[in-house]
Amino acid sequence: MGNEYIEDKVTIEDVANALGTSKSTVSRAISGKGRIGKETRERVLSYIKEHNYKPNPIAKGLSESKTYNICWVVPGDSSMTALPFFQRCMAGVVDAASAENYDILMGVVYDNNISHLKRIVSNHKVDGVILGRTLINDESIPYLIESKVPFVAIGSTDYKDVVQIDNDHFKACNELTSILIMKGIKKFALIGGDSNHVVNRTRREGFLHALKEQKIDITDDDIFMNCLSDEDVERATDTALRNGAECLMCMDDGICSATIAKLKRDEVSISEDIKIASFYNSELISNNQPTITALQYDPKELGINACKTLFDILNGIEVEQKVMLSYEVQLKSSTQ
Amino acid sequence: MGNEYIEDKVTIEDVANALGTSKSTVSRAISGKGRIGKETRERVLSYIKEHNYKPNPIAKGLSESKTYNICWVVPGDSSMTALPFFQRCMAGVVDAASAENYDILMGVVYDNNISHLKRIVSNHKVDGVILGRTLINDESIPYLIESKVPFVAIGSTDYKDVVQIDNDHFKACNELTSILIMKGIKKFALIGGDSNHVVNRTRREGFLHALKEQKIDITDDDIFMNCLSDEDVERATDTALRNGAECLMCMDDGICSATIAKLKRDEVSISEDIKIASFYNSELISNNQPTITALQYDPKELGINACKTLFDILNGIEVEQKVMLSYEVQLKSSTQ
DNA sequence: CCTTGCTGCGCAATCGGTTGTCCTTATGTT
């Protein structure tokens, strides 16, 4: 039973015996909580360091009712998680969690099939949950609320009382679009992704809001949502060009990358024949020639922020219900 | 302290009290181990089901010296993990682990910086480790051996006594190349990825072995390793074409996808002007027109297999030192 | 000199399970 590799595991009792003290003294020396002599404390700490003792988080967790684990929920369909955004965001979560001696447990949900998440939460395997993205009718949110597990959503949602960390996609897309309008563009097309994702809906709204404000016309024929494959993007691009679009607004880096490839293949010159902008910048497009006008966010920052916020909640610290992180508009040659 | 959401947690003692039995009886009813009456067992089980009691894995883990967690080690640089292969492979690991009530803890390593992995292992947070890929001089392997934690590597390695699950890349690449030679191709070029990855080195060797066997010449000028960016691939493609290559062998789906894009942009007709094959098939290239000759593996199977093998090790079951999973050669129009 | 108060530390209970041991019954054998 158990694993033999733990054979050389040092317990708090071993340390206590070796030092001729009690377990409580060792525990207090480590935590710094409770009353303990300065000298004793240092003696314990130096012994621990030397013998490489690490408290068993399982035992620690049992007595503290903690797991020292956080569930990171990602969609199981690879299309999203494969994006650099997600990788960076997770890196941020991992870093921030590690700093608090926490680890990341993968929760994989398929669209709205949240059985894996349910198993993890109902088994009490985590202290909190970070949702990697939000859907329009996200079943995981009501479930998490009902189960009372603390959680933070990366992305926005209409559910009430949900702590959300997000970039201000509405404002960003609105601003970028407005700038392009100022530059004289009058006919836009939007090539968008899965409309089931909140972020995509918000980006569309920010975009449309700018058009409305500046009284630029657009019809549904110029809006191509749910472009999930390269073929979808190609079809959308073809139609948009035929409809006389002056500028293609790509909803994310994946779509933009596919759009660029399509345009190059057709020898449509970016900036001369057609302008193009992306609502999200990443290495998928950042090395392109000509350079691409895009919105820049910091996904790692997003992950770090979400994780830190979750820790605040776990520690009973009041947190803001909704935090909007900054963004940057990067005007490049593709819209010159 | 702790989390309030656990407030409604039902413990084994609650169940025992409600049924007028002892904790041990409940425990034995659940595990099926030890002596327990059939009737009692069913009474307990039905109560548990009805009241949705789930044993606390932390407590269970403490008494069994288990964590019910497995560390899934992935490279932190997004280039690899972003590939569909990795996503599928992880899905397999998650599925197989879930089936045994195990969960996946993320271990993120940056090239050979394995501090995160070390923290997880030395903190005893997992029962075993699955390495998502192997490097030529993989520092994580000697560390894992030394720490005595059971682990399985997806991919091959020269380190001794390491349990490895892999596709037979050597044989597969050798076979595909041989077939293409039979079809009359005499001048190949290889566009390859990071030579620090074992899989890439093995694919190259399988490829070269076929050429040698069939006495087809190739020089270092026709082998382009370490193509990490699209630009690298484009440069390699240009040079290969100039050198008179008849067939471009792409080492993986990412490279192949970039190669296809480059060829289309240059209006080089695939199959007519140049033949092309990929050592790995995925949706990055599977929808292409013309269809692409490629090697097909089952990454999910790989993940499942690795996880099951790890469980065997944990359960003291003898396992094969090295398992090679099957592959399939898919001849399509790109090499007609 | 006795009381008060504080400090440092050990004892033991606790977290929620698992499992070896022992006691009580029911069953089977002669």
Place this chain on the structure above:
DNA sequence: AACATAAGGACAACCGATTGCGCAGCAAGG
């Protein structure tokens, strides 16, 4: 009827930490 045997279940120890409580020792105050 007497006894051996097995089965079912309760008890308590244990996994490795944390933490409330209490006790000893010492300094300060009256």
